[in-house]
Amino acid sequence: MPHSDDFLAVHDPAATRAVHAPDTGSGRWWGFALALAAGLLLLCGLTWLVSFQRGLATLQQSTATRADRYAATLESTLDRYExxxxxxxxxxxxxxxxxxxxxxxxxxxxxxxxxxxxxxxxxxxxxxxxxxxxxxxxxxxxxxxxxxxxxxxxxxxxxxxxxxxxxxxxxxxxxxxxxxxxxxxxxxxxxxxxxxxxxxxxLEWFQRAGSGAEPLMVSDDHGVIFLSSVPAWQYRTLLPLPPALQAEMESTRQYHGRAVTPLPLEPLDSPVTRWLAQTTLGANARLVRVRDEARAARTTFTPDATLRADRYLELGRTVGPAEWTMQVMAPLEPVLANARNATVAAALAYACICLLLVNWRQRRQRARDMQYSRRLLEAAYDELERRVKARTADLMAINEELEEQVAERTRAESELRAAQDELVQASKLAALGQMAAGITHELNQPLAALRTFSDNTRVLLERGQLAAAEGNLTAIADLTERMGKITGQLKLFAGKARPVRRPVVVRTALDHVLALLAPRLGAVTISVAGLDEQPGLSVRADELKLEQVLLNLIGNALDAIASAAPAQGRIDIEVQADGGTNSGTNSGTNSDTNGGTVTIAVRDNGTGIAPEALPRLFEPFFTTKETGQGLGLGLAISSSIVREFGGQLSVANMPGGGAQFTLVLARAPASPGANEALPVSTPL
Structure with a gap:
């Protein structure tokens, strides 16, 4: 085409004028295009610079806040242990x-x-x-x-x-x-x-104080990084160490067995960074770059793309009395990405303006495009409205369903409260029944003994044996007092009063119990072992409750022997003391030392207890006796009493037959003359 234009210009002047006119217009167009390109470059440069400066200032402010928080956390820990x-x-x-x-x-x-x-x-x-x-x-x-x-x-x-x-x-x-x-x-x-x-x-926990995308490190006065959220940076140096300092670190074995090498960290040095350091960055901030070897090692730290960047905003803080340097490394990639996005947005806006200026003659086509776009927008609006209606209907249905669920849950809660009230009432009635049955159960034995003593007293009076009758009357008075104490235990069920514990002599308690059970012994042989050597052996308990437990255990042993009907019934009571010393004489002089336990074992030669009944033996209202012979509360009450004393009650079958109940109580020093056995006449 240039050759054809030259040919026409030489042979036809009119053609020359027609050719040069486009050339002149083309020159103006290229000049306008160059001006637009220069304006685009200037706009992009200014936009990038302003956006990067603002983003850097924001990043510096947020990083400084976090750095202050990290420094305060570390300093507070160091000050707390200073x-x-x-x-x-x-x-x-x-x-x-x-x-x-x-x-x-x-x-x-x-x-x-x-x-x-x-x-x-x-x-x-x-x-x-x-x-x-x-x-x-x-x-x-x-x-x-x-x-x-x-x-x-x-x-x-x-x-x-x-x-x-x-x-x-x-x-x-x-x-x-x-x-x-x-x-x-x-x-x-x-x-x-x-x-x-x-x-x-x-201080290893401090390495995890920072976020995953923001490396954090602390270095000593020699520039050695001893704490870092990036494992590859730990035990690296910010600057090469002099040979003398390396020799000193090896002699003190400061970083025992660790190779301390320089971290490839260098400041960004360019006219832009120098201008930013003067106008935006503070005294403790700078822009740095980590070379590729640290970047490659750091990619194993986290797959986050932000940590693969090698340019950072570094903020330093002096922390601790040792004047360590804490450095927070904020990646510059988000700031650079925002600057690039802003630059692209500015370039697009500038390009749109240029297109509007260049294509102002195409208004008709633009009008048609706008009309077409309007139709598309209307269609999209109609579609959006249809979806909104459908979504509204779905939300209304969900709301109705939620209201039904709320109403159902309210009804369920009301029923649950009613059931709880009924359960509380039933628990109250059950507790009342247990107390009444327990008191009845524990009064049966003293009442039977009272009747026996009264019958014996009448016979003794008829015979004229007044001294023996007086002893029986004394025993009756003692049993009456004990029955009053039993009924007084109702206060413990009604209130939260703490039972009184004092040293109780084991021999005295056993004498009282065996005296109460004398009418039931018959031909049963009773043997008591372990008390002859230490008659003043005492435990920390309540006298009446301890006798109540022993009465129940020995009574159950008698019932087991009666049900088994052996040729010769036998009950062995063995008392053992573990720990401390507790010696005494019949005169009541004791030498006691606190500590240890006392074990009382009650063994019979009955048929034992069925294996399936052993786990439930201490449950309330569980009994192995026939209907009408027991309520199943004796062992449950005895176990509760033993727990109040801080002791333990257990049961096991013996290899040779029969069962053994083991009672373990805390040993206590016996006060002089405490709980001495009262003389009780044996019923006739």
């Missing part, structure tokens, strides 16, 4: 240990004290080091990897504390191989350091 070594050093156990380090008693006392302090303070370890650097006591004494006996003279915190100052040091333990923050306090006596108390804190 005075713990000093408090430990003031305890007499610690100073006594340092005065006599070879005394086993003081070593044991210090170990126990350190373990208790460490448990209550939730520290990793607490230990005491002598002035020669050897650990004398530790909270982990007796455990694998105990600090006791380890030489800590090479540790800087011990060297500082041995010089009379507070030592602070973060290192990896040479014994436990666990990192921690060491606080060392000198222990002085007469102006001389005699030892050092050390508390070790585990």
């Amino acid at each position: 005075f713990l070594p000093a408090l430990v050093s003031l305890h007499p156990f610690v100073r006594g240990l340092l005065d006599s380090p070879h005394d086993p008693a003081r070593v044991a006392a210090a170990n126990q004290y350190l373990a208790e302090v460490n448990r209550r303070a939730h520290a990793s370890a607490t230990y005491v080091i002598a002035a020669n650097g050897i650990a004398l006591a530790a909270s982990n004494h007796g455990q694998p990897g105990s600090f006791v006996g380890t030489d800590y003279r090479f540790r800087p915190y011990f060297q500082i504390a041995a010089g009379g100052k507070m030592g602070r040091f973060y290192a990896i333990g040479i014994t436990s191989d666990e990192p921690g923050y060491y606080l060392a306090q000198p222990v002085e006596s007469n102006g001389k350091v005699i030892g050092v108390t050390v508390v070790k804190l585990n």
